[in-house]
Amino acid sequence: xxxxxxxxxxxxxxxxxxxxxxxxxxxxxxxxxxxxxxxxxxxxxxxxxxxxxxxxxxxxxxxxxxxxxxxxxxxxxxxxxxxxxxxxxxxxxxxxxxxxxxxxxxxxxxxxxxxxxxxxxxxxxxxxxxxxxxxxxxxxxxxxxxxxxxxxxxxxxxxxxxxxxxxxxxxxxxxxxxxxxxxxxxxxxxxxxxxxxxxxxxxxxxxxxxxxxxxxxxxxxxxxxxxxxxxxxxxxxxxxxxxxxxxxxxxxx
Amino acid sequence: xxxxxxxxxxxxxxxxxxxxxxxxxxxxxxxxxxxxxxxxxxxxxxxxxxxxxxxxxxxxxxxxxxxxxxxxxxxxxxxxxxxxxxxxxxxxxxxxxxxxxxxxxxxxxxxxxxxxxxxxxxxxxxxxxxxxxxxxxxxxxxxxxxxxxxxxxxxxxxxxxxxxxxxxxxxxxxxxxxxxxxxxxxxxxxxxxxxxxxxxxxxxxxxxxxxxxxxxxxxxxxxxxxxxxxxxxxxxxxxxxxxxxxxxxxxxx
DNA sequence: AATGGACGTTGCATGACATGCAACGACCGA
DNA sequence: TCGGTCGTTGCATGTCATGCAACGTCCATT
Numbered sequence: 001x002x003x004x005x006x007x008x009x010x011x012x013x014x015x016x017x018x019x020x021x022x023x024x025x026x027x028x029x030x031x032x033x034x035x036x037x038x039x040x041x042x043x044x045x046x047x048x049x050x051x052x053x054x055x056x057x058x059x060x061x062x063x064x065x066x067x068x069x070x071x072x073x074x075x076x077x078x079x080x081x082x083x084x085x086x087x088x089x090x091x092x093x094x095x096x097x098x099x100x101x102x103x104x105x106x107x108x109x110x111x112x113x114x115x116x117x118x119x120x121x122x123x124x125x126x127x128x129x130x131x132x133x134x135x136x137x138x139x140x141x142x143x144x145x146x147x148x149x150x151x152x153x154x155x156x157x158x159x160x161x162x163x164x165x166x167x168x169x170x171x172x173x174x175x176x177x178x179x180x181x182x183x184x185x186x187x188x189x190x191x192x193x194x195x196x197x198x199x200x201x202x203x204x205x206x207x208x209x210x211x212x213x214x215x216x217x218x219x220x221x222x223x224x225x226x227x228x229x230x231x232x233x234x235x236x237x238x239x240x241x242x243x244x245x246x247x248x249x250x251x252x253x
Numbered sequence: 254x255x256x257x258x259x260x261x262x263x264x265x266x267x268x269x270x271x272x273x274x275x276x277x278x279x280x281x282x283x284x285x286x287x288x289x290x291x292x293x294x295x296x297x298x299x300x301x302x303x304x305x306x307x308x309x310x311x312x313x314x315x316x317x318x319x320x321x322x323x324x325x326x327x328x329x330x331x332x333x334x335x336x337x338x339x340x341x342x343x344x345x346x347x348x349x350x351x352x353x354x355x356x357x358x359x360x361x362x363x364x365x366x367x368x369x370x371x372x373x374x375x376x377x378x379x380x381x382x383x384x385x386x387x388x389x390x391x392x393x394x395x396x397x398x399x400x401x402x403x404x405x406x407x408x409x410x411x412x413x414x415x416x417x418x419x420x421x422x423x424x425x426x427x428x429x430x431x432x433x434x435x436x437x438x439x440x441x442x443x444x445x446x447x448x449x450x451x452x453x454x455x456x457x458x459x460x461x462x463x464x465x466x467x468x469x470x471x472x473x474x475x476x477x478x479x480x481x482x483x484x485x486x487x488x489x490x491x492x493x494x495x496x497x498x499x500x501x502x503x504x505x506x
Numbered sequence: 507a508a509t510g511g512a513c514g515t516t517g518c519a520t521g522a523c524a525t526g527c528a529a530c531g532a533c534c535g536a
Numbered sequence: 537t538c539g540g541t542c543g544t545t546g547c548a549t550g551t552c553a554t555g556c557a558a559c560g561t562c563c564a565t566t
Contacts, residue, residue, distance in 0.1 A: 001295040002553065004524065008258040009299040013315075016322040022543060032526045037544070042254040046262040055543080059323030067320030069269035070312035101303055101314040108317075112456075124321035126314075159396075255524065257553065275514060285555045290515070308514080 007031065008039045012059065015049060019056040067124060074099070076209050077108050080200065080239045084111045084211065087235045091228055093215040096195075098127060099208070100138035103150060105129050108209075130156050130164045131188035133197035134210035140178040141199070141207035147174060162188045182233060183210075186222050194222045196229050198236035203244035211236055260284065261292045265312065268302060272309040329462050330361050333453065333492045337364045337464065340488045344481055346468040349448075351380060352461070353391035356403060358382050361462070383409050383417045384441035386450035387463035393431040394452070394460035400427060415441045435486060436463075439475050447475045449482050451489035455496060464489055 007029055014020060014028050026036035040057055043049040047062025071077060077097065084095045088111040097109035105127045129135045139147060151167040151174075164170045177183040185195040197212035213232055215225055260282055267273065267281050279289035293310055296302040300315025330350065337348045341364040350362035358380045382388045392400060404420040404427075417423045430436040438448040450465035466485055468478055 001298060002257055002261070002291055003551090004255055004257040004553080005261040005292060005295040006298070008255070008261070009295070009301060012299075012319055016319050023541090033543075034527085034545080035525060038255055038524075039258060042258040042262070045254060045259070046265075048262065059319060063316070063323055064320040066265055066269050066312060067317040070317055073269070073271060073311060099314075102300055104300075104314050104318070106314050106317060124317040126318050256522090257524080276512085286514075287516080287556085288554055291553075 004039075007035075008043060011036075011039060011043060012048065012063075015057055015059050019052060019058040021056045025057065071108055071124070074108060076200070076239075076243060079243050080209065080211065081109060083235050083239050083242075084109060087111075087211075087213070087231065090231065091213060093213045093220075093225075093228075096134060096212045096214065098132075098134040098138065098210050098212075100135075100142075103153070105132065105135040105138055107134075128157075128159065128189045130154055130170055131159060131185055132212075133183040133185040133195040134212045136174060136177045136183040136185075137197055137199045137210040138207055140174040140183075147171065159189050160187055160191045162186060164188065182229060184226070185212075187217075192216045192218065194225050196225055196232055198229075198233040199240075200236050200243065201240045208243065209239075211239070257292075260288075261296060264289075264292060264296065265301065265316070268310055268312050272305060272307075272311040274309045278310065329453065329492075329496055332496050333462065333464065334362055336488050336492050336495075337362060340364075340464075340466070340484070343484065344466060346466045346473075346478075346481075349387060349465045349467065351385075351387040351391065351463050351465070353388075353395075356406070358385065358388040358391055360387075381410075381412065381442045383407055383423055384412065384438055385465075386436040386438040386448040387465045389427060389430045389436040389438075390450055390452045390463040391460055393427040393436075400424065412442050413440055413444045415439060417441065435482060437479070438465075440470075445469045445471060447478050449478055449485055451482075451486040452493075453489050453496065454493045461496065462492075464492070 010029060011025055014025065020028075022033055022037055022040070025040065026033045029036055029039075040049060044051060044057075044060070047060045049057045050060040051057055076099065080097050084097060088095045095111040096107055098105050098107050107125055107127060127135050129139070139150065142150065148171065151170050154167070154170070156164055156166050156170070158165065164173060181199065183197045185193075185197075187194060193214055193216050195212045195214040197210055199207040200209040200211060202208045211232070213225065213228055263282060264278055267278065273281075275286055275289055275293065278293065279286045282289055282292075293302060297304060297310075297313070300313045302310045303313035304310055329352065333350050337350060341348045348364040349360050351358050351360050353359075360380060380388050382392070392403065395403065401424065404423050407420070407423070409417055409419050409423070411418065417426060434452065436450045438446075438450075440447060446467055446469050448465045448467040450463050452460045453462040453464060455461045464485070466478065466481055
């Protein structure tokens with residue numbers, strides 16, 4: 001691996017925390033100022049970082065544009081979207097689509113109940129991996145050794161009293177999710193929010209994505225939300241079928 | 254500028270067009286396969302590219318996550334600025350915009366008072382975290398354990414007789430601010446200066462920034478300044494709406 | 507089965523180039 | 537006016553990125 005590139009890329013998450021000046025970047029990288037300057041200049045030429053008026057650096061617009069393109073290239077997203085919209089029309093709640101990649105789970109699509117306009121605001125954000133229903137489904141499908149290794153590596157923040165507290169509890173939960181083929185998050189992330197989720201599978205049966213319906217319990221109780229499970233699972237299965245080529249888009253009404 | 258980093262970054266827009274294998278990347282870059290391999294490996298370690306099951310590379314999840322953070326950092330100031338200017342035109346006083354970042358509260362924008370008497374502050378400078386109205390709003394929104402931990406860590410300098418004296422008093426004040434949804438600083442930082450502040454919230458309801466109007470009491474009394482509260486809150490809500498995508502900026506269709 | 511080709515991967519010798527140093531200029535606060 | 541901080545630049549050094557060639561593997565073809 002390349003030391004120079006490694007250093008340059010290390011600057012990006014550093015700047016994601018907030019703007020930083022040259023000296024701060026150099027310190028955090030453990031290199032000379034002039035070295036940091038050259039790296040930042042190169043990043044700047046590619047638009048990955050932006051230099052604001054006070055001369056401090058922050059992440060650049062090009063990064064955002066690239067990420068947009070990256071998401072549009074995910075074909076699961078394209079296939080799933082109309083199904084998510086239809087589900088949203090039927091139940092009225094927020095619908096999420098998420099994928100797993102290298103120790104992270106990301107929301108890649110969202111249909112917000114109250115607003116017809118597609119919102120990108122939260123898309124791309126890593127989800128609370130230890131409690132989110134979609135995360136459980138995606139991790140439950142990993143080979144056992146990977147699952148175990150990942151569970152040990154994770155932090156288990158106690159968002160609420162119902163958050164998954166530690167690795168053993170998480171592994172037990174994943175086992176349960178694996179067997180039943182669906183998952184919930186009942187107030188594990190935010191006290192008043194419940195989710196119910198179902199997996200989307202590829203032709204080989206492996207889970208390629210997961211979708212969920214979320215609603216605050218001031219709108220519907222957990223039981224009422226759970227009654228949507230058959231509908232959620234059917235939607236997920238429809239997407240699975242289309243993604244793996246078993247059915248066409250037109251076939252599902 | 255660094256040749257190695259330059260080449261590595263050139264891979265990203267290339268992959269944005271769609272997945273590519275090692276040979277294609279090497280060709281497009283005009284380098285040897287082994288060179289391209291090393292660059293891709295480094296990118297991979299940082300999560301910027303992802304290797305899908307057919308061994309082809311595509312843009313990775315970390316890129317999307319980074320972009321998400323970048324947007325959240327970039328947007329608020331740009332969106333807020335015209336609103337701040339308009340508010341300043343209406344009331345004539347100094348207007349501040351601040352965000353919370355790693356145990357600090359920073360001013361990220363400021364519109365100067367039209368009155369000759371101006372208060373000292375600088376964009377990018379940490380605010381007096383224990384007394385500033387914007388700081389109270391931003392800290393009041395933190396999860397309780399973080400709030401408590403931070404309150405214990407802070408110093409409580411007695412700028413004036415009305416400065417917050419210690420952690421318990423600060424936590425009580427934060428609780429009050431949290432409930433009422435706005436905050437003031439009446440001579441807590443400088444004897445003669447009063448502020449009134451309101452929170453700006455993202456789509457998920459969390460406080461992403463705070464804005465305030467400040468004026469010395471030789472210009473307006475505290476009561477007169479407080480009468481501006483509805484206007485300040487309305488401005489903050491307008492910014493919140495635009496930031497979270499519920500409304501669009503004026504002039505854009 | 508056998509063979510050829512395409513592709514990813516790995517040590518290695520070479521020199522291109524990234525690095526740290528020191529010096530300079532600009533800016534800010536005292 | 538002066539000292540201090542910060543960004544910037546030219547340069548000598550040697551680190552480290554590079555291309556080469558060889559190897560392993562997987563398919564498709566014969």
